[in-house]
Amino acid sequence: MTQIGFVGLGKMGGNMVHRIRRDSEHEVVAFDFDEKAVKLAVKNGASGANSLKDLVKQLQAPRIVWIMVPAGAPTQETVEKLAKLLERGDTIVDGGNSKWTDDKRRAEQLKSSGIDYVDVGTSGGVWGLEVGYCMMVGGPPRAVKRLAPILDVLAPETNAQSLAAIGPRGWMRFGGSGAGHYVKMVHNGVEYGLMQAYAEGFDLFDKCEYELDNAKIAHLWGQGSVVRSWLCELAARAFEADGNELSTIEGYTEDSGEGRWTIEDATAHDVPTPVITASLYERFRSRGNGDFADRVLASLRNQFGGHAVKSAPAPAASAAPAKSPAKAAAKAPATNRPAKAPAKAGTKRPAKASPKAVSKRPAKASAKAPAKAKRARTGGS
Helix, strand or coil: CCEEEEECCCHHHHHHHHHHHHHCCCEEEEECCCHHHHHHHHHCCCEECCCHHHHHHHCCCCCEEEECCCCCHHHHHHHHHHHHHCCCCCEEEECCCCCHHHHHHHHHHHHCCCCEEEEEEEECHHHHHHHCCEEEEECCHHHHHHHHHHHHHHCCECCCCCHHHHCCECEEEEECCCHHHHHHHHHHHHHHHHHHHHHHHHHHHHHCCCCCCHHHHHHHHCCCCCCCCHHHHHHHHHHHHHCCCCCCCCCCCCCCCHHHHHHHHHHHCCCCCHHHHHHHHHHHHHCCCCHHHHHHHHHHHHHHHCCCCCCCCCCCHHHHHHCCHHHHHHHHHHHCHHHHHHHHHCCCHHHCCCCCCCCHHHHHHHHHHHHHHHHHHHHCC
């Protein structure tokens, strides 16, 4: 029997505590700032703690404390607090999505205190409670060996094809501190690319001439197809739950950082990652980014080739005072180049107008317009 402390009882942390208690005799002491989350963990068989100090007090040496909190400052703060409470021979496990370089730094900082640091890249999401978690591990062999009984419960059984390669359970140590999160980082980068490829395929189905049932296609692709996968199964589930058009879902996609880190390290090693990079950029665009670049692009085509541009929607009445009339007038000719055509058709009309009616500004505008166009032609391609 192994005893372990768990800090962070969110969707994954809470389910991991539940799985350990449900499927083994291992003891879990659980803490979270959310008292309801602690009560749920206790209901699932864990012992509750009201603080980090209380959690450490309930654990027997040598202690193991598993952290499942957001990467970055929350994880760093938790590690620093635990370092002051734990003793030589104890182990801190980071099962979140920390950057591997942070793992290396923390492991080095804890070395003088004699506290081991293990990083566990954890994949499985909200389904892990039932199907298990795939875990990519980094850290000192002795610390990982002590943690192994917990990893065995959390991980699924290995399939027959992979048994000889990785052992009976779905977890593996890849090296020293940071190795686990490094492998998980690349895992998430690959995940970005796979998800984007599926999304683009179904987007084409949505635009094509045929009336296709996306859920049935996703189900069919799971029957021996080369592109069958768990993601494809989830796509079928999503279309069944939210409809063939996904009309209730906004096309807005966040990223948690691992895709960026993957591209960053790939660039440092001169490794081309066009698919992963494009999939990350597509997430940026889904949030409304890139609109200004699109306007610049349309304006450049207008400048060097005289291509028509589409006028932006008129601002709401309440927003009209935001820009001065002078700026609005200055921008008007630039947003609608075809205004030059009426000027030729009515060349005789200025003779009827009074001198006062003809302002000097239009003359400047017409003088500047050819100049700008000329510069665009000489510098554009």
